[in-house]
Amino acid sequence: MDILNKIKARASENKKRIVLPEGTEERTLRAADEVIEKGLADIILLGDPKQIEEESRRLVLKNISRAQVLDPKKHPQKDEYIDLLVELRKAKGMTREEASKLVENPLYLAVLMIKSGDADGEVAGADNATGDVLRPAFQIVKTKPGISVVSGAFIMILQDKNFGENGIMVFADGAVHPNPTAEELAEIAVTTGQTTRNLLSFEPRIAMLSFSTKGSAKHEMVDKVVKATDLAKEKDPSLHLDGELQVDAALIPEIGRKKAPGSDIAGNANVFIFPSLETGNIAYKLVQRLAHAEAVGPVLQGMAAPINDLSRGCSVNDIVNLVAITATQAMGK
Structure with a gap:
């Protein structure tokens, strides 16, 4: 068994909750469907539920209905995440109004879910620049104790x-x-x-x-x-x-x-x-x-939680592999 299959086997033995903030992006949806089919992780998709449903139907995806879909603009825990973000960033002068806007950004919402214990890891970057993926991670999850560099x-x-x-x-x-x-x-x-x-x-x-x-x-x-x-x-x-x-x-x-x-x-x-x-x-x-x-990679290391960044030129297979890697990192954490 090659190393990637070993990683996938480990991931499937103890499924982790991996949040995909680019939930309406086509490659991400195809990868999520495959991850669910193979039992590599429990998937949380962020995005407009109606758009995700329409895209899944267009792409003839059979497993997306088993993912948790969360609308960044309206969901039951929105106020809770706003409070958390204000508390975490109060030293930087974060206001509730600013936090309310940021929580609707899927990249911020994904990291807040991890910080709250509602997700175990994140994979993003198919549709966003590396800086945009990592900025909320640095602000909210931060680095491991004793580690200053990612x-x-x-x-x-x-x-x-x-x-x-x-x-x-x-x-x-x-x-x-x-x-x-x-x-x-x-x-x-x-x-x-x-x-x-x-x-x-x-x-x-x-x-x-x-x-x-x-x-x-x-x-x-x-x-x-x-x-x-x-x-x-x-x-x-x-x-x-x-x-x-x-x-x-x-x-x-x-x-x-x-x-x-x-x-x-x-x-x-x-x-x-x-x-x-x-x-x-x-x-x-x-x-x-x-x-x-x-x-295979890059596998980001040094963060206090598993957060991994894709290339915007990534394939569906790249996303599947990185979800399995992120899930395995979450086991180690």
């Missing part, structure tokens, strides 16, 4: 099973934070280790990547990775990680033994932490295209 991990499914964990590797950050400090890079390493354990059920072996291996080069960019490695070990002593390592030393056993003798990560890594967003983003796309790897 990052995006990509699950790389390689054809060559000799690399990583039987062909599975995790790359971070490839999606969110452009130039993390040493402290932020350490947090990215810790949360990526947690994502790997929770989502993929194998023990992470984390390489903190650089253009230097164990002092072979001197530069402030190398110093950042060295410091981040030490900080990550302090934050979570249970993690197996090492750095700084060049990518070949992290990936190829004989090179790892030569460049970093005595390291249990060198030549054996299954998780790569990149020193910047540009390096992570370039690397995952190169591996995806040149090695014909499947890149």
Whole structure:
């Protein structure tokens, strides 16, 4: 069974409530129908119930009637969510009038449902920009205790099973934070280790990547990775990680033994932490295209609840996969 099927099997064993705020969007509706049919999650659709019904009928969807449909403009808990938003944002001067308008925005309503315990996770972005999806998440759900930075991990499914964990590797950050400090890079390493354990059920072996291996080069960019490695070990002593390592030393056993003798990560890594967003983003796309790897994600990590952002060019299958991943993240939470 491949890794995505394993994730889906776990999701179906303990169904979570996943809210889809883009409830009238065609790909979202098709994905919701498939998720319900396969029993991967309990689906909450936000949108005009009449429009959702008409679209479902037009698309000949057979399972949408089993989703919970919530109208953002009028529903029984609207006043309750308005009160919650005013309380959460009172330090920022949030008025009840402003909150009343925001609660009618499906992206805000979805996050308020999670904060209230009425949903376990959210998937959005098929019809909205990343900033619009994440803004209410940062304002309302916020980050995990002890974590200040949100990052995006990509699950790389390689054809060559000799690399990583039987062909599975995790790359971070490839999606969110452009130039993390040493402290932020350490947090990215810790949360990526947690994502790997929770989502993929194998023990992470984390390489903190650089253009230097164990002092072979001197530069402030190398110093950042060295410091981040030490900080990550302090934050979570249970993690197996090492750095700084060049990518070949992290990936190829004989090179790892030569460049970093005595390291249990060198030549054996299954998780790569990149020193910047540009390096992570370039690397995952190169591996995806040149090695014909499947890149699943980004899986957002560091949030206090599972909230994941889609590409606006996503497919129905992408949404189904991300719903299953979000449901599995919710189990770990």
